[in-house]
Amino acid sequence: MTGGAQKKPYTLTIEEVVAGLDSHVDGLEKREAKKRIVEYGENKITQDDANHPVLIFLNQFRSGLVYVLIAAGFIAGFFGKWIDVYVIGIVVLLNAVFGFIQEYKAEKAISALRNMIVPTARIYREGELLKISAERIVPGDVVLLEEGDKVPADIRILEVKELRVNEAPLTGESIPVYKNTEKLSEGVQLGDRKNMAWMGTFVAGGKAKGIVTSTGDNTFFGSIAKDMKKVEKNAGHFEEKVNVLTKKMAIFAFSGAFVIFLAALFTGPSLLYEIEVFEKPLFAAIAALVSGIPEGLPAILVIVLAAGATRMAKRNAIIRRLPATETLGVADHIVSDKTGTITQNTMAVRRIILPGEASVEVTGEGFIPEGVFYRRGEQILPMEEKGLDKLLHIAEICNEAKLTHEENSTDNYEIIGDPTEGALVVLAEKAGLKREVVERQEKKIDDMAFNSKLKVRASLIERQEEKELYVVGAPEEVMKRASKIRKEDKVEKLSEKKREEMLFRVERMSGKAMRTIALAYKKTGSKENKVKEEELKDLILAGVVGIIDPPRREVSRAVKRAHEAGIRVMMCTGDHKETATAIAKEVGILREKGEDYQEALDQEELSEMSEDEFKESVRSVNVFARLTPHMKLEIAKALQESGAIIAMTGDGVNDAPAVKQADIGIAMGVMGTDVTKEAGDIVLADDNFASIVNAIEEGRIVFENTRRSSSSLITSNFAEIGTILTFLLMGLGLPLLPTQILWVNLVTDGVVGVPLALEPKHKDILKRPPRDKGENILTSSIIPYFVLMTILMVTLALFVFHMFSSEGEAKAQTAVFTVIAFTQLYNAINLRSISRSVFSIGFFSNRYMIMGIFAGVVLQLAVIWIPFLQGAFHFVPLSVKEVAFIAFITSLVLWIGEIYKYIHYRLIKKELT
Numbered sequence: 024m025t026g027g028a029q030k031k032p033y034t035l036t037i038e039e040v041v042a043g044l045d046s047h048v049d050g051l052e053k054r055e056a057k058k059r060i061v062e063y064g065e066n067k068i069t070q071d072d073a074n075h076p077v078l079i080f081l082n083q084f085r086s087g088l089v090y091v092l093i094a095a096g097f098i099a100g101f102f103g104k105w106i107d108v109y110v111i112g113i114v115v116l117l118n119a120v121f122g123f124i125q126e127y128k129a130e131k132a133i134s135a136l137r138n139m140i141v142p143t144a145r146i147y148r149e150g151e152l153l154k155i156s157a158e159r160i161v162p163g164d165v166v167l168l169e170e171g172d173k174v175p176a177d178i179r180i181l182e183v184k185e186l187r188v189n190e191a192p193l194t195g196e197s198i199p200v201y202k203n204t205e206k207l208s209e210g211v212q213l214g215d216r217k218n219m220a221w222m223g224t225f226v227a228g229g230k231a232k233g234i235v236t237s238t239g240d241n242t243f244f245g246s247i248a249k250d251m252k253k254v255e256k257n258a259g260h261f262e263e264k265v266n267v268l269t270k271k272m273a274i275f276a277f278s279g280a281f282v283i284f285l286a287a288l289f290t291g292p293s294l295l296y297e298i299e300v301f302e303k304p305l306f307a308a309i310a311a312l313v314s315g316i317p318e319g320l321p322a323i324l325v326i327v328l329a330a331g332a333t334r335m336a337k338r339n340a341i342i343r344r345l346p347a348t349e350t351l352g353v354a355d356h357i358v359s360d361k362t363g364t365i366t367q368n369t370m371a372v373r374r375i376i377l378p379g380e381a382s383v384e385v386t387g388e389g390f391i392p393e394g395v396f397y398r399r400g401e402q403i404l405p406m407e408e409k410g411l412d413k414l415l416h417i418a419e420i421c422n423e424a425k426l427t428h429e430e431n432s433t434d435n436y437e438i439i440g441d442p443t444e445g446a447l448v449v450l451a452e453k454a455g456l457k458r459e460v461v462e463r464q465e466k467k468i469d470d471m472a473f474n475s476k477l478k479v480r481a482s483l484i485e486r487q488e489e490k491e492l493y494v495v496g497a498p499e500e501v502m503k504r505a506s507k508i509r510k511e512d513k514v515e516k517l518s519e520k521k522r523e524e525m526l527f528r529v530e531r532m533s534g535k536a537m538r539t540i541a542l543a544y545k546k547t548g549s550k551e552n553k554v555k556e557e558e559l560k561d562l563i564l565a566g567v568v569g570i571i572d573p574p575r576r577e578v579s580r581a582v583k584r585a586h587e588a589g590i591r592v593m594m595c596t597g598d599h600k601e602t603a604t605a606i607a608k609e610v611g612i613l614r615e616k617g618e619d620y621q622e623a624l625d626q627e628e629l630s631e632m633s634e635d636e637f638k639e640s641v642r643s644v645n646v647f648a649r650l651t652p653h654m655k656l657e658i659a660k661a662l663q664e665s666g667a668i669i670a671m672t673g674d675g676v677n678d679a680p681a682v683k684q685a686d687i688g689i690a691m692g693v694m695g696t697d698v699t700k701e702a703g704d705i706v707l708a709d710d711n712f713a714s715i716v717n718a719i720e721e722g723r724i725v726f727e728n729t730r731r732s733s734s735s736l737i738t739s740n741f742a743e744i745g746t747i748l749t750f751l752l753m754g755l756g757l758p759l760l761p762t763q764i765l766w767v768n769l770v771t772d773g774v775v776g777v778p779l780a781l782e783p784k785h786k787d788i789l790k791r792p793p794r795d796k797g798e799n800i801l802t803s804s805i806i807p808y809f810v811l812m813t814i815l816m817v818t819l820a821l822f823v824f825h826m827f828s829s830e831g832e833a834k835a836q837t838a839v840f841t842v843i844a845f846t847q848l849y850n851a852i853n854l855r856s857i858s859r860s861v862f863s864i865g866f867f868s869n870r871y872m873i874m875g876i877f878a879g880v881v882l883q884l885a886v887i888w889i890p891f892l893q894g895a896f897h898f899v900p901l902s903v904k905e906v907a908f909i910a911f912i913t914s915l916v917l918w919i920g921e922i923y924k925y926i927h928y929r930l931i932k933k934e935l936t
């Protein structure tokens with residue numbers, strides 16, 4: 024909502040903006056305000072309603088596997104096989120409950136977009152200052168902004184007194200922006216529109232009056248909300264691959280059931296009892312359906328994802344949407360924000376330039392007042408260095424920032440006040456100065472806050488009955504006002520040559536993305552206890568410090584690991600191009616390339632490109648700066664159109680549309696806004712880029728464990744259908760009933776499927792390139808293994824059937840059931856790795872597998888030895904000797920599997936996982 028203004032408000036004078044909005048500097052008339060609230064609507068962001076919990080629950084039944092199971096349940100119920108119906112129903116219900124819990128947690132996330140709106144605001148109506156609900160603000164209202172306020176709408180500044188606004192939620196720039204009233208030319212980028220204040224940003228200091236130019240959906244913040252609504256989140260990579268697997272298994276199950284139905288029409292009676300001619304084939308088909316469907320697969324997949332999510336949480340990546348756990352494993356691009364993710368989101372002094380002396384380097388992390396001072400690579404004691412000691416005293420006193428920390432904490436430090444001034448306080452405290460001690464010796468009489476026109480701040484100090492003026496500010500301004508320099512313990516004249524030398528050193532420091540601050544002082548004989556502008560001359564330059572938001576210590580190594588893993592790392596930030604480039608070089612995102620290589624592009628350069636040029640730039644350039652939220656979104660789309668799977672990070676509102684668009688949206692948990700957290704699939708608990716790379720490693724482990732678990736279940740299904748079909752074709756009847764098959768699939772498969780889901784990594788999987796995004800969970804390369812295991816399991820089943828058939832049909836069927844159960848336990852051991860011997864990866868390295876094998880054996884013995892279970896499943900007991908014999912001969916599955924791995928993957932040198 025932009026009232027009647029035809030041009031963009033930042034391009035107009037104050038008079039033109041006020042006239043264009045048909046308002047007055049004293050605010051709207053109350054009657055006019057009531058009309059406008061009807062015309063423009065309330066100042067709030069429109070949001071869609073969340074899905075009802077019932078709909079979320081019902082949505083869990085939209086699965087091919089579930090459809091097949093329900094169909095099998097109906098057929099079993101028609102013929103009165105109620106145990107089968109109950110077991111199938113429990114499986115379907117548990118699967119739905121698992122899915123509902125995860126999706127409902129996401130839906131319960133707070134309506135973060137609404138929370139960005141200020142509850143109340145102070146406005147002028149007919150010259151009277153009122154406090155009203157921010158939702159009642161309209162275009163043309165005049166708003167009062169003071170320190171601590173959240174900006175309630177998009178506002179053109181009318182009057183200003185040292186107003187500083189933190190625009191990090193919209194632009195990503197960590198340093199508060201000084202505002203003014205000067206009109207700007209068309210096309211100035213968002214972060215440089217210094218005569219505007221934007222909804223959702225914060226007033227860090229100063230005071231201003233401004234006129235509302237846009238409200239609600241028509242604010243810049245509202246445009247971000249619109250972009251988010253337009254983003255349609257496609258089915259994730261994992262969901263797509265599971266759907267492919269489901270369809271294949273459904274086709275396999277129905278095809279097998281149909282073949283077995285036909286076979287059953289021409290075979291003799293059931294192994295256990297006679298069944299009517301038409302009922303018998305259908306009952307056999309149900310058995311085949313149950314055999315062909317991996318009933319435990321939905322639960323196992325949830326466990327695989329949940330286990331991966333748990334491991335990620337321990338590495339500071341909190342999963343909001345479980346399938347994203349696996350999708351990380353196929354990501355081939357990380358598109359990262361800079362501030363707070365790659366950098367520490369703190370301001371720290373890295374370098375000190377002293378006139379005529381070598382630079383001093385300073386170490387340390389964040390706002391923790393611990394660090395070491397170095398000159399020419401050798402450690403120095405800063406307070407014993409003449410010249411440096413004076414600079415440190417000025418840094419401690421000439422500011423209003425305060426360093427605080429929680430009791431009983433060694434590293435939880437925070438700055439209250441301007442972060443740049445905070446960096447000076449931390450520098451002094453690293454040298455051993457404590458404010459409470461210094462202030463007893465150097466009493467501050469008066470203080471002049473930073474003046475945006477003079478570009479300096481000053482403090483009047485009294486020490487030992489003498490007064491001194493401490494000055495901090497922009498180097499070029501301070502040096503204009505300086506006539507001398509302090510060199511060691513002497514004061515010398517500041518010649519033009521020395522001035523140029525200092526400015527050159529400052530320029531080099533700025534080229535490395537450092538914010539430079541000069542510190543100076545002078546003795547003053549003024550009798551007035553007040554800082555006066557005319558006194559800010561003939562200063563003695565103490566030195567210049569270089570301040571930067573330093574990269575996190577772990578990031579360089581994490582970027583290197585990402586590159587080794589074949590992952591392209593990009594930086595998209597709202598900060599300046601020079602700063603972004605310097606940080607990207609320091610952490611390794613930018614690497615040496617040819618002369619024509621474009622290091623970085625900004626919003627303006629991208630906006631002037633054709634569509635083809637834009638797409639080519641996105642494919643080749645790794646650093647993008649000064650971006651608007653919409654441009655970040657366009658970059659994400661262009662990468663996806665080129666076939667990339669992207670993990671996009673962000674913390675501010677400006678990042679939310681792109682985070683939502685990405686294949687894996689990653690929000691910052693510490694500094695991130697609720698908007699971005701809600702848009703993301705993953706939240707980083709430590710806002711650290713290194714945690715993203717760790718999460719990708721875990722994502723790759725999740726895929727491998729998904730493949731292992733699925734392979735185990737499906738090998739069992741192949742063997743069961745193969746056994747049923749073989750027995751029917753040989754006229755031996757139905758070897759296993761549906762309930763018996765369900766027992767094997769749910770219990771036996773479950774106790775080893777879960778350990779496979781928890782299999783630890785075997786080697787550094789980040790040394791491999793990302794998988795092809797088209798690669799399915801199961802590929803044709805594993806079919807020979809399936810066929811081999813199926814033939815072996817069927818052969819063993821036939822062998823024990825003939826061995827025990829003389830002792831009765833029930834005994835033979837119990838023996839076949841035991842063979843199927845034990846072969847699946849051995850098969851699970853095989854599938855801990857399809858390419859490496861289980862003995863080379865460590866037979867006992869997965870303690871869950873050992874526990875699972877033990878549980879499987881116990882459950883198998885229980886179902887054939889406990890009378891109640893015997894009767895329910897139509898079994899007779901086997902002796903200990905008979906069970907031991909079956910356990911021995913079925914171990915062939917393990918040994919033949921080991922031989923297969925050696926021949927197929929060692930001699931042919933082919934690796935699957």
